[in-house]
Amino acid sequence: MAARTLPSRAGSLARETFLRTGVLPLFMTAAVVIFTLASPQFLTLGNLTNVARQSVYLILVSLGQMTVLITGGFDLAVGTAIAMTSVVSAMIMVHLGGLFPDAGWLVILPGLLAGLAAALAIGMVNGFGVAKFGVSPFIMTLGVQSAGAGAALFLTGGVPVGNLPYEFGDLFGFGRVAGVPVPVLVALVAIAVMWVLMNRTRTGARIYAIGGNIKAAQLSGINTARTLFIAYLICAALASIAGILLTARVESGETNLGGTIAMESIAACVIAGVSLRGGIGRVENVVLGAFFIVLVQNGMNIMQIGSYMQMVLLGGLLILAVVADQYRYRMLTGGR
Numbered sequence: 001m002a003a004r005t006l007p008s009r010a011g012s013l014a015r016e017t018f019l020r021t022g023v024l025p026l027f028m029t030a031a032v033v034i035f036t037l038a039s040p041q042f043l044t045l046g047n048l049t050n051v052a053r054q055s056v057y058l059i060l061v062s063l064g065q066m067t068v069l070i071t072g073g074f075d076l077a078v079g080t081a082i083a084m085t086s087v088v089s090a091m092i093m094v095h096l097g098g099l100f101p102d103a104g105w106l107v108i109l110p111g112l113l114a115g116l117a118a119a120l121a122i123g124m125v126n127g128f129g130v131a132k133f134g135v136s137p138f139i140m141t142l143g144v145q146s147a148g149a150g151a152a153l154f155l156t157g158g159v160p161v162g163n164l165p166y167e168f169g170d171l172f173g174f175g176r177v178a179g180v181p182v183p184v185l186v187a188l189v190a191i192a193v194m195w196v197l198m199n200r201t202r203t204g205a206r207i208y209a210i211g212g213n214i215k216a217a218q219l220s221g222i223n224t225a226r227t228l229f230i231a232y233l234i235c236a237a238l239a240s241i242a243g244i245l246l247t248a249r250v251e252s253g254e255t256n257l258g259g260t261i262a263m264e265s266i267a268a269c270v271i272a273g274v275s276l277r278g279g280i281g282r283v284e285n286v287v288l289g290a291f292f293i294v295l296v297q298n299g300m301n302i303m304q305i306g307s308y309m310q311m312v313l314l315g316g317l318l319i320l321a322v323v324a325d326q327y328r329y330r331m332l333t334g335g336r
Helices: 002-021 024-038 045-054 056-070 078-099 105-132 137-156 166-173 182-200 202-212 214-219 224-250 261-271 283-302 307-332
Strands: none
Touching (some): 024 283, 056 202, 056 224, 056 283, 105 137, 105 224, 166 182, 166 224, 182 202, 182 224, 202 214, 214 224, 261 283, 283 307
């Protein structure tokens, strides 16, 4: 009898894990096994540390993407928010640096604030269109993405903005505190803040409520328009932080930063169990999902898989994750 119940318990555990986390554990296990067999260098501490450092930017954007996905929408303009943050902050720093060459952080801080303001403006437009006018998140964020990308190219003429202050790249790009890279510390703080926001605040509860059933949320007295607006602002702010860190890393303002990050952040969230229908998603799972995407990219680079084939494989993973999300949703809703 015990032998018979063992498979059923294993099946129940697998079902519970799938309902809670989606396909992430399966995908993560498969990736580790495949890439470890392909190269003994894959599971080394040095390589995993490198993956953790590289995943910082995607983790930040994915946390913001998770916020709008839970409301039942998504944001295709996160790459544009990164690009606008990069070029606006760089242009302000270069301009002020020419006027005050020895000012240091008095030049950097206005640049950072200007870059953040540019990204928040994108988030405000997205949030206003979706929340106030009821525009489809796909159409709204796609339009903003196109307009923002054009604006970034217009401002720079398609030329990278260089000659940034040394202190900017030295701290945010390559700096360390107690041996830990500054971008990693920034990501850890963002993860902690987002976990508290989504799990311990009324705003987080309202975001989940809107994704679960927006009409029921309205009848419960929740200001759904304001909450949706806040969700898109949070997404833009996190993308802006990623843009600042990326700009410091490459030491120039670039219009092509974050070109593929919208798709990658959505893939990270869906693989991590965030439902495209809204209402479901956990911060810790999204962090692992973003780490998984970068881990797969790292493994494919080690296996010397070409960039075009990498796009094919990542797209295939996204399709599988979406199919699994549909199946998982049916299980959660009893087949409705």
